[in-house]
Amino acid sequence: MSPYDPSAFPPFAVTVDLVVLTVRRHALCALVVRRGESPFQGRWALPGGFVREDEDLGLAAARELGEETGLHAHDPAAPAPDNGAHLEQLGTYGDPRRDPRMRVVSVAHLALAPDLPAPRAGGDANSARWAPVETLLHHESDVGRDGEQPVPLAFDHARILADGVERARSKIEYSSLATAFCPQEFTVGELRRVYEAVWGVALDPRNFHRKVTGTPGFLVPSGGTTTRQGGRPAQLFRAGGAALLNPPMLRPEV
Amino acid sequence: MSPYDPSAFPPFAVTVDLVVLTVRRHALCALVVRRGESPFQGRWALPGGFVREDEDLGLAAARELGEETGLHAHDPAAPAPDNGAHLEQLGTYGDPRRDPRMRVVSVAHLALAPDLPAPRAGGDANSARWAPVETLLHHESDVGRDGEQPVPLAFDHARILADGVERARSKIEYSSLATAFCPQEFTVGELRRVYEAVWGVALDPRNFHRKVTGTPGFLVPSGGTTTRQGGRPAQLFRAGGAALLNPPMLRPEV
DNA sequence: CCAAAAGTGTTTCCTCTACACCCATGA
DNA sequence: TCATGGGTGTAGAGGAAACACTTTTGG
Structure with a gap:
């Protein structure tokens, strides 16, 4: 055949x-x-x-x-x-x-x-x-x-x-894909709430902030700030060019 | 339509x-x-x-x-x-x-x-x-x-x-899939050579040994030994039940 | 004033790395 | 004896977890 x-x-x-x-x-x-x-x-x-x-x-x-x-x-x-x-x-x-x-x-x-x-x-x-x-x-x-x-x-x-x-x-563990859930400009707290919603867990806001702002190419500051979440004004960021997160964001144990 | x-x-x-x-x-x-x-x-x-x-x-x-x-x-x-x-x-x-x-x-x-x-x-x-x-x-x-x-x-x-x-x-980074390249019984050195061939890098034999034998469920000793690679007799292992490696095997930087 | 969210500093722990060193065989 | 690969010990670097603490807004 x-x-x-x-x-x-x-x-x-x-x-x-x-x-x-x-x-x-x-x-x-x-x-x-x-x-x-x-x-x-x-x-x-x-x-x-x-x-x-x-x-x-x-x-x-x-x-x-x-x-x-x-x-x-x-x-x-x-x-x-x-x-x-x-x-x-x-x-x-x-x-x-x-x-x-x-x-x-x-x-x-x-x-x-x-x-x-x-x-x-x-x-x-x-x-x-x-x-x-x-x-x-x-x-x-x-x-x-x-x-x-x-x-x-x-x-x-x-x-x-x-x-x-x-x-x-x-995939959001080891890539910057979580920013695809955010508007063009977003705060670190908004990005953290994306991770929390997708994973269904609570993350430490302090460690999360240090982690994402300390990873080169993940986030770039856009210059502005916002208080749309209440509290102290937060810096606004855009997604940086980096596609891969290294070291990855760690998902807490189930 | x-x-x-x-x-x-x-x-x-x-x-x-x-x-x-x-x-x-x-x-x-x-x-x-x-x-x-x-x-x-x-x-x-x-x-x-x-x-x-x-x-x-x-x-x-x-x-x-x-x-x-x-x-x-x-x-x-x-x-x-x-x-x-x-x-x-x-x-x-x-x-x-x-x-x-x-x-x-x-x-x-x-x-x-x-x-x-x-x-x-x-x-x-x-x-x-x-x-x-x-x-x-x-x-x-x-x-x-x-x-x-x-x-x-x-x-x-x-x-x-x-x-x-x-x-x-x-996938061999974070799973036990590398054992699929090995025969039923294999040594730690043979498994290491699989990683080296797939990744095209050299790995430290000492640290590799500690890593794979220290990960619960990855390898189970079969009891036997072999000298088919020369040198000191090596323990034989089978693949354990664990599918995921946590923490993962780290691939060296390019 | 207080509440709430944004950030920073610090301590502890754990893993990875690098490498010194010893072990058990065949030739 | 030596060469070869197997396996253990250990010191240091670096990231992550946990949490005390300060900052800046709105109400």
Whole structure:
């Protein structure tokens, strides 16, 4: 059998699914959309869609991200931070039974975004929403606030979301990715609250401050200060160019 | 457009490609096979093949690995090390032009194997071979020893191989994966030579010994000793159950 | 004034590094 | 005997944890 005989391989549908994470009100949240059709009609799912005929996988993910959030993916080659989201490939999910109707292989991507005004899938707040990942993964309570049933995510999206959350948790240890959750200018305390929300732990503010300001290339002072968190005015920083943190930020033991 | 209308999505071919790494004669080597047909006929490529109709991606990768090497993939749930290779998903490559004839999405997997007798693709030594990754990636010299041309790998396989090597290099820092390159029983010095080959650096034997024997769950003594490396008899160990190394093995600065 | 958040200093502990030194074999 | 690799001891550098303390705002 010639491995490239067009009649010799089964056809697959290929999609991209997005794990879009942000930090809102001290909680790690993911973007979910409500499915309008079967299967899993009415259930929450990760945003995603088919890869087009002549589209690279990363491009398809960036296009979906833009359609769902208005964000553009951050170009790693750009000289200055552009407030775009971080976007990377997460993993590929291809269980033959993950979609009951046909063979679908989904290339999941992970996006990290700053806190955004609100999702805008058709401008309908009922069809797209930020939900705490803790709720989505353990479905102990409603996704929303208005008496909906606590149901798990559609397809294998709970597994994909869990993998994305785990990737984000481990990656902020040794990279400067946590700044992707912050606005362009932020304080050390705001950055610390990102780590605390993603890891679900409390960090010592004094040691954290020393650590991040003492790591060359991680943060650059923008000159301004703010009191938006109350208390003594805090210096404002932007993300520095350094991508890797060495030595890494240590996550406290569980 | 309904996202699941069967006429609304383009069909893709889905393959798995394998980055199979081992350590031979103090060098990190990868398994390559010679292509028998166009395109890239006669060039070396990573082993791989089509995912079957009802096959999960990891299963397809394990099947290809068995066909190429006779290894079975290590079951993480097995209580004792079974001398199977470590196998994990690496990443997915789907550039529309990566195969000149059709749209192929390749789900690359990374396998780490102990030093094996010899590849056995059809029993033909000219069609499958271990080659040093340094040679494959920089094609500074022949892949083999018999005057072949130094040509780059077929398709985007050089990129996939580079990603796999980078994954292996970083993963042995914080996991016990380096033992996957060793036979069931091995000495501390043999394990150290694995790290040195994968990282391409020299490590202090005294500190390395203290580090690995002092990390609980990393190594368990098997009771025996050997002098196969010369010098004083060395204790034999097996891989312990611990998957994560904490604190990690530190890779010296470049 | 007080509360709250931002920062700094200091002590203790622990790990990594570097290297001196000893051990047990084969040739 | 020597060469070779295996293994232990130890002093110093550097980072992290824990926490006392000062600074600068708003109310």
